[in-house]
Amino acid sequence: MSIGNTLLGLLESGPRHGYDLKRLFDERFGHDRPLHYGQVYSTMSRLLRNGLVEVDGVEAGSGPERKRYAITDAGITDVGRWLATPEKPEPYLQNTLYAKVVLALLTGRDAAGLLDVQRNEHLRLMRELTRRKTEGDLADRLVCDHALFHLEADIRWLELATDRLDRLAGEVA
Amino acid sequence: MSGTTAAGNTGALLTATRLRKYFGSTAALNGAGFTIDSGEVVAVMGPSGSGKSTLLHCLAGILEPDGGTVHYDGRELSALSDAERSRLRRGDFGFVFQFGQLVPELTCVENVALSLRLTGVGRGKAESSAMEWMARLEVDDVRDKRPGQVSGGQRQRVAVARALVAGPRLVFADEPTGALDSLNGERVMELLTGAARDTGAAVVLVTHDVRVAAYSDREVVVRDGQALDAATGIGGAP
Structure with a gap:
């Protein structure tokens, strides 16, 4: 900002x-x-x-x-x-989560576990923001919704990555 | 989560152990466990066809599992007679489904009051309690309308009022916002979980939507017929 x-x-x-x-x-x-x-x-x-x-x-x-x-x-x-002046949309192409998944696969670590742990951490924050939103005024709700939609998008990506993990492992090997 | 005793009475409100359910040769549930404490809101998530609705139906005694047990308040559901199970579903359990499933010929207030009428409460008292819950769910203005005459969001709030009016200890909600837009879905979730927390009712919430799951206290993921606690990766019950 x-x-x-x-x-x-x-x-x-x-x-x-x-x-x-x-x-x-x-x-x-x-x-x-x-x-x-x-x-x-x-x-x-x-x-x-x-x-x-x-x-x-x-x-x-x-x-x-x-x-x-x-x-x-x-x-x-x-x-x-x-x-x-419109804000420049964030391209989200430099993605730490993606880098971690690839590195986990390259080094023989548990990539699926990593994705699960991250998903839980995201959902934990979503719960916290949902509680805050429920108790807040309209301004709080809008601010929390902005965060919640982004976290939801991350979780959808985490689930997609989990589904494609075997193929990705083959490609990055 | 609570530990299981030899009798299967865990101290939890409801515990399911090693549930199996087959449809033909397909195993919808393959050793699934689940537990919920009083006042807890537990989200059940999983991909389409993973068995989450089947799990809910087995927990609620709507479907009889092919194997495993469900204990509610220390009683094993399969050991109860049909009449006892029906009584349990009418008195202790509340249900909210994706499309409300209200009786189309009855008015909204009659639909809500029906839960009480079935337990023997007289019409006047039942409708008076129904109106209190409809006001709380912000649908008291549609009391004399039939379900087909109100919006989807209003219909679902009427369904939530119907689920809660008899003072259930456990509410089963199967995709309760699945047919609603995001604003209506959000309001239904706030009202459902808020009312459940106020009354101490536990909620089993089946959903595929993480924004809905974020209203829960914890999450169980159903995959390949197994139910795992998302935070621990351990089965929902031993």
Whole structure:
């Protein structure tokens, strides 16, 4: 995820302090990976340098100064361009699971067992996400569904690979 | 999983041991074992024709196995009379099938209440309980419609209400979302597993869909007529 573009997009609704931006980002997009304060401030410094945000005010307190950031016209144009540009689909051709299966076959290890163990690990995570989704709001559900569909695709591949293991063993030998 | 005693009473709610079932010369089950504890949701998965529906039917006493035993709550199913087995299926077991299998001539509320009527509950009380379950399954608005007049998703929720209304200890669900789109399937699974967990009922869930299996606590894979616990690779019961 582009943190810079996302923070910039969050600023379109109005100026915010770095801390508020972090909180908003974590709430909406952070899930299991909240932003570090350092990431926010280094990103805001870069956006400031590039003229995409400006300092809207500074509050002095007992701690460090709190800058409030506002998006510039150039920033708004940048957000629009980013949203209109399709993300490059992940080709999934560099596949660790495939490499492990081939190496297991080449070295005479238990490739079928490897696939079974991986399938169980995938299903374990699917159970966890399904529980989380069932208890969550619509945003949680959509985020979990995205992960669940990808895990399901992996499991379908694992099952297909299991069915084709004998042929693959013949080809890679 | 629980350990088996000499009497075959495992402490588990239901245990099957070395089940065999033949259709002609084809072995649908070839020494399959299975166990489920109270309140557990167990997914039974496997390729088409692997014997997973046959396993469910044998566990529920719908089919009689050619070999092996099924113990429910300490009682061996094959030792029960037909009347006792029927009573068990009406009182202790609930069933959800892929296409609902509701009685087309009855209204939805009458279909749900039927489970209770068959156990001797009067019409008023049966329909009142049925309505509570229909509300919980979010289909109370179709109470007076016949199954043919409601959507597939609503029909399946009515079927889930019918399976749960009599307070079963064990629900058998055979591809309960197989005929539904993904959103309806998801809702049916949430309602089915949520209600089962609330009431402490165990669920045997036959499915080919890993997204449905993800609602379970654990998974048993049926392959070549054998049932193996997916996590341990060990037979579902000794």
